[in-house]
Amino acid sequence: MEHEIKEIKKGIKFHTLNTDKFKTNLFAIFLTTKLNRENVTKNALISMLLRRGSKTMKTQEEISKKMEELYGASFDCGLDKTGDNQVLKFYIEGINDKYIPEHNENILKTVIESLLDIVFNPYVENEGFKKEYLEQEKNNIKQRIEGKIDNKARYSLERAIEEMFKNEPYGLYKFGYEEDLESINEKDLYKYYNELINSCKIDIFLSGNLSDDVEKIIEENENIKKLQEREPNFEMPKIPEKKEVKENVVTKSMDVSQGKLVIGLNVNIDNDEEKYTTLMYNSILGGSANSKLFQNVREKAHLAYVASSSYYRFKSIIFINSGIEISNYDKALEVIKQQIEDMKKGNFSEEDIENSKKGIIAAINTIDDEQDTGITYYFGQELSGSNVSEEDYIKKIENITKENIVDIANKVQINTIYFLKD
Amino acid sequence: MQIIENLKVKEKLYIEKFANGLTVMIIPKPGMKKKYMIWGTNYGSNDNKFIVPGEQEVTEVPNGVAHFLEHKLFEQEDGTNSLDTLTALGVNANAYTTNDHTAYLFECTDNFYEAMDELMDYVQHPYFTDENVEKEKGIIGQEIRMYDDYPDWRVYFNTLTAMYHENPIKIDITGTIETISKIDKDILYKCYNTFYHPSNMAIVISGDFKPEDILEEVKKRLVENKPSGEIKRIYPDEEESIVKPEIVQKLEVSNPIYTIGIKDVRKENQSKSETVKKALSMEILLNLIFGRSSKLYQALYKDGIIYGEPSLDYEFGKNYAHVLITGMSSNPREVYKAFKERVEELKNNGINKEDFERLKKMIYGSYVKEYNDVQDIARMFLSDYFKGICSFDYLEEIEGINVEYLNQVLKDVFKEDKMVLSIVENG
Structure with a gap:
């Protein structure tokens, strides 16, 4: 797969991933902006509002009918928190013309134009968003915010993040805050939308079997033409400041039948290269079925069905997750802490290292085989300002030694222990 | 081979x-x-x-x-x-x-x-x-x-x-x-x-x-x-009737979650082609009634009764078949009532040809997309195989479905006495 980047205007990049492996073409637009308390709810609202209609497709019904007509092109939106940024994501996946019964349509062109229209040409009345749409989406956001409690494992993780990043951007909830909603009106929000659209970082991705004219379709699109050049307002990941932390233990009661235990770890790395080693560290600690957590918490102590850890490289943190019998809290915590200690002492084998390398390299090798994974990989690179090819990535992983991993293990600190119980 | x-x-x-x-x-x-x-x-x-x-x-x-x-x-x-x-x-x-x-x-x-x-x-x-x-x-x-x-x-x-x-x-x-x-x-x-x-x-x-x-x-x-x-x-005999029209469970949730279930009868000795056509028709019908472009979805969304699209499923096996419509709502009973009214309206007026053609294209596309990934392909062929179906059949049989057939399926399956409402709500 070839990945090419073209800067259309300052701050606006067009990425193509040309490949004939798929039945579909995937077109995506990502708007990246700094995460802050002032704008977090507004950004979330905008991401929901844009789905409601554009100047050419005024209602959600019209958009949906158009997508259905294109052999079920799927239009999707997402809202992410990536490092200290909020990312508004918009996708349309359309069938490649080769696989539809009549070959006389140009689905890709319609897909591109429709999504650009939805994101950059929203439906406006009296210099504001449509009031009715805004009120409905406020209601929707309110439900999303309240809905945080529905998935108890996810909720515990969100709460642990909030505890770890109190008063910091990353501690904000990506859907925003209920108390902000009342004071937001359709005119101010539209004004804010125009500021956002002309200051955020814009990345446009197209993956699939692409014709030569796609670049022209994009560059000559009226919606693209009217966008201004910008010094994109986003946050590159930084090496986190080292601070002494004291273990913060938080427990909360809810109507649950299983206890959800989340442990947040700081990894106090000194440079970007150590991120690769941290990935290895996480893999051995809790990243697979061979990991220390899975083996010891689940297979040996039979305390859990889920016992794993995940690495958030943009913030250099790791979260350990486990679902346990509530009365087993002390026992589980002891076993988990023991694994963290064992990592520090180097109590893992060369075989563990080799196995983890194989697992990570296999994951890198599949990037080209999944359209959305490909886009996510290159967007991650874009946001961190790096340009590491898949081959180089693999080399970096291969070169990691036990010593490197033990070194990282000794930079790991428990920050927060969050326990949800009955 | x-x-x-x-x-x-x-x-x-x-x-x-x-x-x-x-x-x-x-x-x-x-x-x-x-x-x-x-x-x-x-x-x-x-x-x-x-x-x-x-x-x-x-x-x-x-x-x-x-x-x-x-x-x-x-x-x-x-x-x-x-x-x-x-x-x-x-x-x-x-x-x-x-x-x-x-x-x-x-x-x-x-x-x-x-x-x-x-x-x-x-x-x-x-x-x-x-x-x-x-x-x-x-x-x-x-x-x-x-x-x-x-x-x-x-x-x-x-x-x-x-x-x-x-x-x-x-x-x-x-x-x-x-x-x-x-x-x-x-x-x-x-x-x-x-x-x-x-x-x-x-x-x-x-x-x-x-x-x-x-x-x-x-x-x-x-x-x-x-x-x-x-x-x-040995599978026990199953009556065609439902057990009870409504079931409610209390759990700590932000808003009620609902599923509308419709019990269908699996015909004995149904041909492979008939099974596939029926499943495809159900997908088209469910989208027609409650999909993103449907009148029902638009109305309930505007009124703030539902928040997102419900998931629409038709599940079937050797000796069962049913519809499941699941979503989150401030008022599941209202959703249920509106759903039943819409079904009756469609039964009386018949299905709009234009809607039908459009959703048929959409469902065709959704099957094409299944062939992007080795995992999706392998799992689909395996699970269809145990149902006696070759996955390719979906791509072929869809052409043969027409509005008359769909109207018939609508009448056969969407019967009020076969419907149930399940709710999980706070309490």
């Missing part, structure tokens, strides 16, 4: 049945680095009562055995665990249990044949001891508790309970903590020996392979098996 080519998605299926009864299906994906292998047995949580080939009396086992077996099969006599061995090869290994099948699988880029060695070895060599069976009860117990805390899972199973009197489809796949406490190694061996015979199993492989080569590789790794007689599965 039989070859079935589909010109719409431009893919080929190679299919072979070995003398011992095992079916192997291969869908080559040239140029893909990812490779996927899945081995399934036609045995799931529904199969709790059966007659072992060669025996006279009926065997009845506790709920949750198929899933328990899935967990235990990874255990090896030399003390190793096959999940660890596979993970160590850098492959992504897993297993799952449904109501009608259990499957063991891995996905990889390298070490395919080493992983195949391990997969085919552990599935063919069970090793259960009193000790390793007891240990698993703690782990599965936590899996059961995890599901108890998922409102989506609860609302789903409650719907089945409201629809079905006796049908085992309503049983939780994992069993309960009480039923799994009764499972021992003898029960596991008995079920293994009955259902893990090649004639009851199928393998699907997808990736950049030559079909002839891969078939030889599979053959080499098969252990010899005596031919086995037919397994007689």
Whole structure:
């Protein structure tokens, strides 16, 4: 797969991933902006509002009918928190013309134009968003915010993040805050939308079997033409400041039948290269079925069905997750802490290292085989300002030694222990 | 080896049945680095009562055995665990249990044949001891508790309970903590020996392979098996009526979650083509009634009664079929009422031709998309196979569906006395 980047205007990049492996073409637009308390709810609202209609497709019904007509092109939106940024994501996946019964349509062109229209040409009345749409989406956001409690494992993780990043951007909830909603009106929000659209970082991705004219379709699109050049307002990941932390233990009661235990770890790395080693560290600690957590918490102590850890490289943190019998809290915590200690002492084998390398390299090798994974990989690179090819990535992983991993293990600190119980 | 080519998605299926009864299906994906292998047995949580080939009396086992077996099969006599061995090869290994099948699988880029060695070895060599069976009860117990805390899972199973009197489809796949406490190694061996015979199993492989080569590789790794007689599965008779029209569970949730269930009758001896056409028609109908572009969805969304699109499913197996519409709402009873009114309106006025043509295109596209990924392909072919369907049939049969047929299905399935409402709400 070839990945090419073209800067259309300052701050606006067009990425193509040309490949004939798929039945579909995937077109995506990502708007990246700094995460802050002032704008977090507004950004979330905008991401929901844009789905409601554009100047050419005024209602959600019209958009949906158009997508259905294109052999079920799927239009999707997402809202992410990536490092200290909020990312508004918009996708349309359309069938490649080769696989539809009549070959006389140009689905890709319609897909591109429709999504650009939805994101950059929203439906406006009296210099504001449509009031009715805004009120409905406020209601929707309110439900999303309240809905945080529905998935108890996810909720515990969100709460642990909030505890770890109190008063910091990353501690904000990506859907925003209920108390902000009342004071937001359709005119101010539209004004804010125009500021956002002309200051955020814009990345446009197209993956699939692409014709030569796609670049022209994009560059000559009226919606693209009217966008201004910008010094994109986003946050590159930084090496986190080292601070002494004291273990913060938080427990909360809810109507649950299983206890959800989340442990947040700081990894106090000194440079970007150590991120690769941290990935290895996480893999051995809790990243697979061979990991220390899975083996010891689940297979040996039979305390859990889920016992794993995940690495958030943009913030250099790791979260350990486990679902346990509530009365087993002390026992589980002891076993988990023991694994963290064992990592520090180097109590893992060369075989563990080799196995983890194989697992990570296999994951890198599949990037080209999944359209959305490909886009996510290159967007991650874009946001961190790096340009590491898949081959180089693999080399970096291969070169990691036990010593490197033990070194990282000794930079790991428990920050927060969050326990949800009955 | 039989070859079935589909010109719409431009893919080929190679299919072979070995003398011992095992079916192997291969869908080559040239140029893909990812490779996927899945081995399934036609045995799931529904199969709790059966007659072992060669025996006279009926065997009845506790709920949750198929899933328990899935967990235990990874255990090896030399003390190793096959999940660890596979993970160590850098492959992504897993297993799952449904109501009608259990499957063991891995996905990889390298070490395919080493992983195949391990997969085919552990599935063919069970090793259960009193000790390793007891240990698993703690782990599965936590899996059961995890599901108890998922409102989506609860609302789903409650719907089945409201629809079905006796049908085992309503049983939780994992069993309960009480039923799994009764499972021992003898029960596991008995079920293994009955259902893990090649004639009851199928393998699907997808990736950049030559079909002839891969078939030889599979053959080499098969252990010899005596031919086995037919397994007689005993399913209780199920009345056509529902059990109760409404079921409510209290859990800590932000907003009520609802499922509208419609119990359908699975016709005996329905042809393969008829089954596929029916399923496709149900997908078109459900989108027509409650999909993103539907009048009903638009109205309820505008009024703030629903927040997002509901999921729309038509599930079916050998002896059951039902509709499930699931979503979140401030007022599920209002959604239910509006849904029933819309159904009546459509029955009276008939389906709009334009809507029909548009949604038919959409459903066609959704099947094409399934052919992007080796995992989606392999899983789809396996699960359709156990339903007696070749996955390509969906792409072919959709052309033959017309408005008259759809109107008929609408009248046959969407009957008010077959509908139930399941709610999970705060309290």
